[in-house]
Amino acid sequence: MVALSLFFFKALGLSMQRKRNGYNDTDVPTLADVARLAGTSEITASRVVRNQGPIADATRARVQRAIAELGYIPNRAAGSLASAASTLMAVVLPSLSNIVFPDVLRGIHTAITETAFQPVIGVTDYDPVVEERILLSFLAWKPAAVIVAGLHHTATARRYLERGRFRVAEVMDIDGDPVDIAVGMSHHEAGHATGRHLISRGYRNFGYAGHMIETDDRASARYNGLRAALQEAGLSLVAEHRTPGGSSTKIGRDSLEILLAQHPELDVVIFPNDDMALGGIFHCMHAGIPVKEKLGIFGFNGLDIGQALPMPLSTILSRRFLIGRTAAEKLLESRVRPEDKTIINTGFDIIEGETA
Amino acid sequence: MVALSLFFFKALGLSMQRKRNGYNDTDVPTLADVARLAGTSEITASRVVRNQGPIADATRARVQRAIAELGYIPNRAAGSLASAASTLMAVVLPSLSNIVFPDVLRGIHTAITETAFQPVIGVTDYDPVVEERILLSFLAWKPAAVIVAGLHHTATARRYLERGRFRVAEVMDIDGDPVDIAVGMSHHEAGHATGRHLISRGYRNFGYAGHMIETDDRASARYNGLRAALQEAGLSLVAEHRTPGGSSTKIGRDSLEILLAQHPELDVVIFPNDDMALGGIFHCMHAGIPVKEKLGIFGFNGLDIGQALPMPLSTILSRRFLIGRTAAEKLLESRVRPEDKTIINTGFDIIEGETA
DNA sequence: AAGAATAATGACAGCGCTACCATAAAGCCC
DNA sequence: GGGCTTTATGGTAGCGCTGTCATTATTCTT
Incomplete structure (x- = not known):
């Protein structure tokens, strides 16, 4: 139907006004085309598109018919330029390699799904310099809001965040001084709680099997919190092993094997996240080590997969979906x-599980 | 330093030209400001920014100094409007809930990281209507290229993809007629290969534990391929169980339990993906069923986590990173x-594993 | 040395849309 | 009924950038 109408429209010699300077020689319809077909001014058609201001029902219907007939798609670049603000929400995250940040994303989606906002996603691989680059390239689109992970950024990035005329939410972490809004939890406290919990369970010989991303600030904060808790109890980490690169189940498995080879006296090992802890459990299964009785395993995040194990993983639940949703909702308020x-603490829960 | 210069600049009464119509009353510097400070015309400054056309070294240096001094960020909305094309690459994916699509994304990133392109990501939750909505909202930004998953779209979406003046890559799947480029593998063949492999291993009583996303075309194609292979061997599926909703390890675990309760005679169960297959293995561990000897388990994707298990998962490796990278590279060619x-078959590999 | 090619720069208009202000018509108040 | 607000619509002037074409300086040919 649409295609047919368009055909007649052109066949009747009513073809859309040619673009003047020739380099846009397509027949992509513009608001002017819509207005002409609907018999209104451009600005009225624009108001219908944006659902803004008082419009007579009949006019609205005519414009909407014209839009459908032409297959008109608003040019957001033009709209953004004219109004000095876009409907984009820039989302800059460290990684998409495990479910954590996708969960945050789903939360954001949920909050903005009924609004005109569109998320634009960038991935930094935990590199602050990459974060800065992505941030600047997003700012070139004049986003209405920015969501970034954590409170640590390059000096330049921080300056742009502070000076920009947009809302900023820093998510995941609340240990620090936010630019505008922070939504998340204290990772130091989570690490501390991990330590206290395991001490109360009777564990004494603590090991840590981590990765070497120094820029994973939150894993570092949990590590420091854990050490603080041990120190308060007159204990300390017996051993730790860090594998270069990111985190994965395979790396968790290998790390635990290496760690135990050198320190068979360990009675519990903490991992920076559930993915690696899962690898630890797989190693124990393979090596015939009774998890919990002989060796406690503790993770972080509370992923579904850890809870689907034959023995549910002992870990800490981070409220990732809630963080994303809350951040986006707050940004929409004004x-x-x-x-x-604003600092919003979404807290955390210890999942006792059966592995520590 | 930058901030200081800016301060002096203003203190000396050289403050940037006020915006005329008042609604943009910020001091966000524009190309005109850069040009004025550098003592060139706007268009020359523009050429420096875009690294385009012949520019004298001295001029380039002056302009770059001005850019740094002002903290100038190009307004891409204006640039995009003026040149009728953006540097955006729209990426529309069904889900970010497992590592599959993030892997594709990493491949895309790898290919475009040295170019001016920026990915804009949308998530459809396997809903073609959502896909259409997201696609249209992205087209409003005049992307230079679009990457979508699969070859099935709503009629409207397909029409816009065909008519648009941008490159289109349809990824993951090659069983169908692409708009422009398709990069992926035949999921029907993968399912077929799964069936033949398991038959050759001696399995005869086949079960299938799936989910109920009818719109997961690729899972459906694998299912059909599997059934075709069974039929060719004079066999058929003994039983199947489908759980409403998406896929997860937990659901895989529950599905297998239900399936076995009703059909204890099964000697192998195929899952639509590794996540669910993992759940199947966890059920076996929990219920004390010897995997492979008593019950074969077969997945799809070849995720790291499945290979980190005590007994590596038998599955099919899909080349997700390669798919993303190849698609983006092809799009950049012209x-x-x-x-x-163009149809590019990235193929697949059977990972024999130890679970079937 | 005259002409041709190349390098470097700029003037100008316009991309498609919306903020601002103006206008006209209709309803409302006492 | 005269002023007042409210509803509905339009004219105009940009938003900040880049395509096109023109111009001038410089280098290269033969």
Whole structure:
């Protein structure tokens, strides 16, 4: 139907106004084309498109018919330029390699799904310099809001975040001074709680099997919190092993094997996240080590897969979906940055599980 | 340093030209500001920014100094409007809930990291209507290229893809007629290969534990391929169980339990993906069923986690990273859509594993 | 040395849309 | 009924950038 109408429209010699300077020689319809077909001014058609201002029902219907007939798609570049603000929400995350950040993303989606906002996603691989680069390239599109992970950024990135005329949510972490809004949990506290929990369970010979991303600030904060808790109890880490690169189940498995080879006296090993802890459990299964009785295993995140294990993983639940949703909701509350900064603690839960 | 210079600049009364119509009352520097400070015309400054056309070294240096001093960020909305094309690459994927699509994304990133392109990511939750909506909202930004998953789209979406003046890559699947480029593998063949492999291993009583996303075309194609292979061997599926909703390890575990309760005679169960197959293995561990000897388990994707298990999962490796990288590379080869469609088969490998 | 090619720069218009202000018509108040 | 608000619509002037074409300086030919 649409195609047919378009055909007649052109066949009747009513073809859309040619673009003037020739380099846009397509027949992509513009708002002017819609207005002409609907018999209104451009600005009225624009109001219908944006559902803004008072429009007579009959006019609205005519414009909407014209839009459908032409297959008109608004040019957001033009709209953004004219109104000095876009409907984009820039989302800059460290990684998409495990479910954690996709969960945050789903939360964001949920919050903005009924609004005009569109998320634009960038991935930094935990590199602050990459974060800065991506951030600047996103700022070139004049986003209405920015969501970034964590409170640590390059000086330049921080400056742009502070000066920009957009809302900013820093998610996951609340240990620090946010630019505008911070939504997340204290990873130091989570590490501390891990330590206290395991001590109360009777574990004494603590090992840590981590990765070597120094820029994974939150894993570092949990590690420090854990050490603090041990120290308060007069204990300390007996051993730790760090594997270069990122985190994965395979690396967790290999790390635990190496760690135990050198330190068979360990009675519990903490991993920076569930993915690696799972690898630890797989190693124990393979090596015939009774998990919990002989060796406790503790993770972080509370992923579904850890809870689907024959023995549910002992870990800490981070509320990732809630963090994403809350951050986006807060950003939508007001277009202008308020005087006061907001810090929202979404907390965490210890999942006792059966592995520690 | 930058901030300091800016301060002096203003203190000396050289403050940037006020915006005329008042609604953009910020001091966000524009190309005109850069040009003024560098003592050139706007268009020359523009050429420096875009690294385009012949520029004298001295001029380039002056302009770059001005850019740094002002903290100038190009307004891509204006650039995109003026040149009728953006540097955006729209990426529309069904899900980010497992590592599969993030792997594709990493491949895309790898291919475009040295170019001016920026990916814009949308998630459809396997809903073609959502896909259409996201696609249209992305087209409003005049992307230079679009990457979508699969070859099935709503009629409207397909029409826009065909008519648009941008390159299109349809990834994951090659069983069908692409708009422009298809990069992926035949999921029907993968399912077929699964069936033949398991038959050759001596399995005869086949079960299938799946989910109920009818719109997961690729899982459906694998299912059909599997059934075809069984039929060719004079066999058929003894039983299948489908759980409503998406796929997860937990669901895989529950599905297998239900399936076995009703059909204890099964000697092998195929899952639509590794996540669910993992759940199947966890059920076996829990229920004390010897995997492979008593019950074969077969997945799809070849995720790391399945290979880190005490007994590596038998599955099919899909080349997700390669698919993403190849698709993006192909898109970069030419800005205009060629006459002929391209289909690139990235193939697959059977990972024999120890579970079937 | 005259002409041709190349390098370097700029003037100008316009991309498609929306903020601002103006206008006209209709309803409302006492 | 005269002023007032409210509803509905339009004219105009940009938003900040880049395509096109023109111009001038410089280098290269033969």
